[in-house]
Amino acid sequence: MYDIVIIGAGVSGCSIARELSRYRAEICVVEKCEDVCCGTSKANSAIVHAGFDAAAGSLMAKLNVRGNEMMEPLSRELDFLFRRNGSLVTALRGEDRPSLTELYRNGLANGVKGMRILDREELRAMEPNVAPEAVAALYAPTGGIVCPFGLTIALAENACTNGVEFRFNTEVKNLRPVKGGWELSTSKGPLAAKYIVNAAGVYADIFNNLVSGVKIHITPRRGDYCLLDKSTGGFVRHTVFQLPGKYGKGVLVSPTVHGNTIIGPTAFDISDREGNNTTAEGLQELIGKAGRMVKNLPIRQVITSFAGLRAHEDRHEFIIGEAPDAPGFINCAGIESPGLTSSPAIGEMVANLLRGKLELQPNPDFNGVRKGVLDPGRLSREEYEQLIREKPEYGNLICRCEMITEGEILDAIHRPLGARSLDGVKRRTRAGMGRCQAGFCTPRTMEILARELGIPQPEITKCGGASNLIVGANKDVL
Numbered sequence: 001m002y003d004i005v006i007i008g009a010g011v012s013g014c015s016i017a018r019e020l021s022r023y024r025a026e027i028c029v030v031e032k033c034e035d036v037c038c039g040t041s042k043a044n045s046a047i048v049h050a051g052f053d054a055a056a057g058s059l060m061a062k063l064n065v066r067g068n069e070m071m072e073p074l075s076r077e078l079d080f081l082f083r084r085n086g087s088l089v090t091a092l093r094g095e096d097r098p099s100l101t102e103l104y105r106n107g108l109a110n111g112v113k114g115m116r117i118l119d120r121e122e123l124r125a126m127e128p129n130v131a132p133e134a135v136a137a138l139y140a141p142t143g144g145i146v147c148p149f150g151l152t153i154a155l156a157e158n159a160c161t162n163g164v165e166f167r168f169n170t171e172v173k174n175l176r177p178v179k180g181g182w183e184l185s186t187s188k189g190p191l192a193a194k195y196i197v198n199a200a201g202v203y204a205d206i207f208n209n210l211v212s213g214v215k216i217h218i219t220p221r222r223g224d225y226c227l228l229d230k231s232t233g234g235f236v237r238h239t240v241f242q243l244p245g246k247y248g249k250g251v252l253v254s255p256t257v258h259g260n261t262i263i264g265p266t267a268f269d270i271s272d273r274e275g276n277n278t279t280a281e282g283l284q285e286l287i288g289k290a291g292r293m294v295k296n297l298p299i300r301q302v303i304t305s306f307a308g309l310r311a312h313e314d315r316h317e318f319i320i321g322e323a324p325d326a327p328g329f330i331n332c333a334g335i336e337s338p339g340l341t342s343s344p345a346i347g348e349m350v351a352n353l354l355r356g357k358l359e360l361q362p363n364p365d366f367n368g369v370r371k372g373v374l375d376p377g378r379l380s381r382e383e384y385e386q387l388i389r390e391k392p393e394y395g396n397l398i399c400r401c402e403m404i405t406e407g408e409i410l411d412a413i414h415r416p417l418g419a420r421s422l423d424g425v426k427r428r429t430r431a432g433m434g435r436c437q438a439g440f441c442t443p444r445t446m447e448i449l450a451r452e453l454g455i456p457q458p459e460i461t462k463c464g465g466a467s468n469l470i471v472g473a474n475k476d477v478l
């Protein structure tokens, strides 16, 4: 019997796993997909929110501000990309000023540091492409941007090297209390645990409602995005928001840590928990909204669009803690935005709770430092030439758009919880993330995956399951 089974390898589950790996315990993360970061954690705005908009006094506000503080030291410890670029909430009309002031006061109540309200001139000087109509903005210097894949994968890898087990392609189907804990029925057979952590994203209400009479209700709330080519890098330097509305923080225009520009998200309540397709109406809506916040939006530079699903709980609050009528069942539910920002603090909170309950002792072998995939782009020319002499695979360019070499792909495959699919490689190295969207590198990455994993190319998938790219030889198909 495990001490703890965590359902879901999104950023919440992986952060909890990493924090728990500080202690001596038998821990397992169970994930229905083939890799970490396959749910909401892979499709969001990637903003590290300052924390001015969550309701003062809420758990969401507390964990947002704490998570924001933790992100920078964590990025150094775990070697993922994070930048404190600051955020601006713009008021486009004079009558919006009171709402900005209200947001500012809410931020103060939440403990957000360094905020200021900027007038038109100061705003224009900081962000020349902001809409000419903008009359003022709330500036929050603690706002930041992060690589969501980098963060989630780093947490998971570090948890794994510190002893946490991960089971992929394993769907939890049912739960039932047994003596001393819980039995989980999964697609790969039963598992037993003293404690369960429910970090199942948009599915978390289903697990809670299986075991507890205190019901929760999650609505998948879809957000559509457009990602712009790196040639737009510097179009905005800060994350530019509109004023938050009934459905959340609204549309933003932001740089990404990799130098692209992102615009989005929309907000549509839907019923399909897998419904992360974009729609023409959604994309039109977001382009219109973004175009009102900034001038000369370089919309012809869109290289891809995507959508993510917020796990919106009816009370719009994080639900973290033991279900009152199901001892041993710990919820981490309703983790919508700012869940990515809050993830380090969510991990800390849940690990503290379980440390107390299980009387966990420190893991003497815990090592919190992790090195990411080596990026030759960060080396000097001399260092890079030396690297190629020692490891010629770093001289073999596989992805021309993002300049990713075979060496980086080999690193991504052979590290702890290494890549097993094209998307696994993409999320760890960025091969396929660029302008041609994997048109050039797909066959070459498939060859490397097949060779390194010792499997035939037809078994290589885009993202696990039945997403194989090769379905047969041309002549057989004809």
Ligand SMILES: Cc1cc2nc3c(=O)[nH]c(=O)nc-3n(C[C@H](O)[C@H](O)[C@H](O)COP(=O)(O)OP(=O)(O)OC[C@H]3O[C@@H](n4cnc5c(N)ncnc54)[C@H](O)[C@@H]3O)c2cc1C
Residues within 6 Å of the ligand: 007, 008, 009, 010, 011, 012, 013, 030, 031, 032, 033, 036, 037, 038, 039, 040, 041, 042, 043, 044, 045, 046, 047, 048, 049, 170, 171, 172, 173, 199, 200, 201, 202, 203, 221, 222, 223, 224, 265, 308, 309, 310, 311, 335, 336, 337, 338, 339, 340, 341, 342
């Ligand atoms: C449009 C949008 C924009 C956002 N923008 C931001 C932002 O800028 N900043 C920010 O801080 N936050 C943002 N968020 C919120 C943030 O992305 C989420 O809060 C966070 O990613 C949630 O992580 P999670 O681990 O709780 O859920 P997920 O990442 O969804 O992980 C849950 C995991 O559970 C697995 N699972 C589900 N059911 C089962 C089962 N039966 N068995 C096994 N595994 C199962 C899933 O496959 C999944 O991998 C945004 C969200 C959206 C949708």
